[in-house]
Amino acid sequence: MLDTSLDFTYSFPAVRGIQAGREYYIAMCRLKLIPKIFMFDEEEVPPEYRSQRVINKSRIPSIAQYMIENPDEYVFSSLTASIDGEIKFVPFDDRPTSQIGQLIVSMDARFLINDGQHRRAAIEEALKQRAEFGDETISVVFFKDAKLQRSQQMFADLNKHAVNTTRSIGILYDFRDPLALATKEIVHKNHFLRQFVDAESPTLAQLSPKLYTLSSIYSTMKNLLRKTKSQTVSVEEVEVALTFWDKLYQTIPEWRMIAAKELAAAKLRSTYITGFSVFLEAVGLIAASLYFDHKDTSFSKLDGLSGIDWTKSNPQWVGRALSNAGRVSNSLESVRLTSNKIKMQLNIPLNEDDQKYESKLS
16 A cells, blocks of 8 residues: 655545546646656557557647637646556545545656647646746546556547537637637628528538538638738728628629528529639639739629629539539639639739649649
């Protein structure tokens, strides 16, 4: 039994629980201890002899920067770790059912992260720049180590049912990214978008009554305002965006038919390319060119959109918005080539970048 009187131990305030007949402990751990006590498996060890995946080092800077830029708001979920060594749980009172106490761990014990290795590395990186993080805490779920096979199964079980949030949900719940805020403001203020934008789904079901995903509107806003994530969006730029979306509603007859319930969103998607993100993002690029390069602040050139044949059966979209097999494509190249074709129809000159994409098509 572990001698709790020894100086060479770690002590964590903890709550004891039971899962699958095994004890586990939820403890508070200071951030400055995280890099010191939690280990990674060596990358050169073959996968079958590791208990977790090799860390993706490219993810670390962005997670660390998230902490540094949001010192009063950052949130991390619990780490999950196994302890290979002597441990003892000491309740705060003498009741046999007491589940609150101190988790005492020998300093000779080995801690192995089962879930959260990227958070651990990001914490270490953030501490180098802001040492004051060290006295803050993160919750850690500790299990008594049951050797390699059990640790590997824990990793598989912890990640088996994990589902990443959709891009649209990420935008919807993001209150730090100015472009996400501007996108949500536009959707709220534009009557058509407010009715026909799905704020949650990554893609639309075939019979969905919605027309676009929130992420499609966000991508179009990036093109329109020539912004990247986290760049400031001014009040004037929001007004520019509102003008753009109003202009689109005025010039796309299918949109007005949908608003008047003369056309179903599903029918639009099955017949026209105007029901897809490739169209929105392409027109966003054109609008940016009109606004920034040609000083057309009212987007008057977009009036010509109403005279374009947007049907999927129109062969001019093949190799651009449509693949050779007739499927809608939303790749960057498809967006650029679709934008080029629309520019040609609106008599807007192609710039140097546009010409490069046309050369690829040829």
